[in-house]
Amino acid sequence: MELNFGPEYDDFRAEVRNFCNTLGKQTQHGSIRLGEFRPSQQMLDWQGTLIEHGYAARSIPKEYGGFGAKPDIVKSLIISEEFVRSGTRGGIQNQGISMLVPTFLEVGTEEQRQKYIKPTIHGDMIWCQGYSEPGSGSDLASLKTKGVVEGDNFIVNGQKVWTSSAQFSDMCFILVRTEPDAAKHHGISYLLMSMEEPGIEIRPLVTMTGEAFFNEMFLSDVKIPVGNIVGKRGEGWRVANVTLKYERGMIANPGASASGIRGVADMMHEETLSGVRAIDLPVFRDRLVKLQARSLANKYHGLRLLSNDINKESTGVEGLIVKLSATYLSYDIYSLAVDVLGEFGTLYDGSVYQRSKDWMRQYISSFMGIIGGGTAQIQKNVISERGLGLPREPLVKLDKNGWELLKK
Numbered sequence: 001m002e003l004n005f006g007p008e009y010d011d012f013r014a015e016v017r018n019f020c021n022t023l024g025k026q027t028q029h030g031s032i033r034l035g036e037f038r039p040s041q042q043m044l045d046w047q048g049t050l051i052e053h054g055y056a057a058r059s060i061p062k063e064y065g066g067f068g069a070k071p072d073i074v075k076s077l078i079i080s081e082e083f084v085r086s087g088t089r090g091g092i093q094n095q096g097i098s099m100l101v102p103t104f105l106e107v108g109t110e111e112q113r114q115k116y117i118k119p120t121i122h123g124d125m126i127w128c129q130g131y132s133e134p135g136s137g138s139d140l141a142s143l144k145t146k147g148v149v150e151g152d153n154f155i156v157n158g159q160k161v162w163t164s165s166a167q168f169s170d171m172c173f174i175l176v177r178t179e180p181d182a183a184k185h186h187g188i189s190y191l192l193m194s195m196e197e198p199g200i201e202i203r204p205l206v207t208m209t210g211e212a213f214f215n216e217m218f219l220s221d222v223k224i225p226v227g228n229i230v231g232k233r234g235e236g237w238r239v240a241n242v243t244l245k246y247e248r249g250m251i252a253n254p255g256a257s258a259s260g261i262r263g264v265a266d267m268m269h270e271e272t273l274s275g276v277r278a279i280d281l282p283v284f285r286d287r288l289v290k291l292q293a294r295s296l297a298n299k300y301h302g303l304r305l306l307s308n309d310i311n312k313e314s315t316g317v318e319g320l321i322v323k324l325s326a327t328y329l330s331y332d333i334y335s336l337a338v339d340v341l342g343e344f345g346t347l348y349d350g351s352v353y354q355r356s357k358d359w360m361r362q363y364i365s366s367f368m369g370i371i372g373g374g375t376a377q378i379q380k381n382v383i384s385e386r387g388l389g390l391p392r393e394p395l396v397k398l399d400k401n402g403w404e405l406l407k408k
């Protein structure tokens, strides 16, 4: 594999490294967790600086408030590597920026791009994702929230669940059944709902981190203008899948595993067990090295995707494994941290005895990636059926009489 990107890229790397070593070093502010809070003014200012230098919203056209560079995956990779290497804080990642903006660029209208992209990438407009419902998570296309056209509006009724950061959001991209007579995948529309509308009730759900990260969202006669639709009526499933593609990419960020391993390795140099540094204990060292190997495998797999993309040689299956392998890797990295620290590893948020970092929070949070954006089991189904061409899983129905096989 050719890993030298050439002199143009060496210059670019030097430029990014210089930015990280100067401006990057001056920005010591707390982190924002994915989709959780509204960004502080400091975060918004840093986001502005990153966009100005082309280290966030890099390939978003200038007319939509981005940096306006030609898409170049190698440069994006270099930025990510240099930011991780130097510990420089990257741009804001949330559902609006990482999932909806690319959806607008791929399938939105010009009016939607003009109206929404700039405030979203600058962190001024926060979005939540109204997909899951009770009983419609993995089987998302069975969703029941209803939208009926009355005059200039859809009138929406139903319930969503696990809606991350709904309580902090200005807008929601929401899936609604608007064509009740169509087959389930063809009756859904993808709408843009203002969270200011009357009829939206948000009930926070407390997760095992102790925080109300996501919510139940009850909708009673909520008005959404008929123009607030992405794609056509009844074609929302296709648009929803465009967004899901970007969601999986966001969750499987390779930079995150590299910086996670680095953090655990640093901690293992500091911590001792019976006077021996954790890094020198074979049982932990062995696990660390295996994780490093998996992280490198993911990185080189990313490069393989890159060359396939450039050479237009994608077979499809290689892109499907990324979320599955990255999320399990993240889980295994933080499991190691918790195991190394023994009883200290179980301490949580603000304990005076806590060591170096909130490892237990990282560990618990790593479950989120395995479930969110489609569970690991669903990813495995997708890989086997769509990627490897194995037989589809049989369709079964469960009622009081037991299981019934609907389709083999």
Ligand SMILES: Cc1cc2nc3c(=O)[nH]c(=O)nc-3n(C[C@H](O)[C@H](O)[C@H](O)COP(=O)(O)OP(=O)(O)OC[C@H]3O[C@@H](n4cnc5c(N)ncnc54)[C@H](O)[C@@H]3O)c2cc1C
Pocket: 128, 129, 130, 131, 132, 133, 135, 136, 137, 138, 139, 161, 162, 163, 164, 165, 214, 367, 368, 369, 371, 372, 373, 374, 375, 376, 377, 378, 381, 393
């Ligand atoms: C941190 C986090 C944030 C989230 N944020 C949002 C959000 O902002 N907006 C939103 O709409 N949703 C959000 N979700 C919801 C998420 O998309 C769903 O949890 C996920 O799709 C699974 O759906 P479910 O919870 O209904 O589980 P279910 O679909 O009920 O699945 C339960 C279990 O059964 C397994 N299973 C189900 N069907 C199959 C099958 N066919 N084959 C094999 N196994 C199967 C699943 O893998 C899982 O283990 C979030 C979830 C998490 C964890």
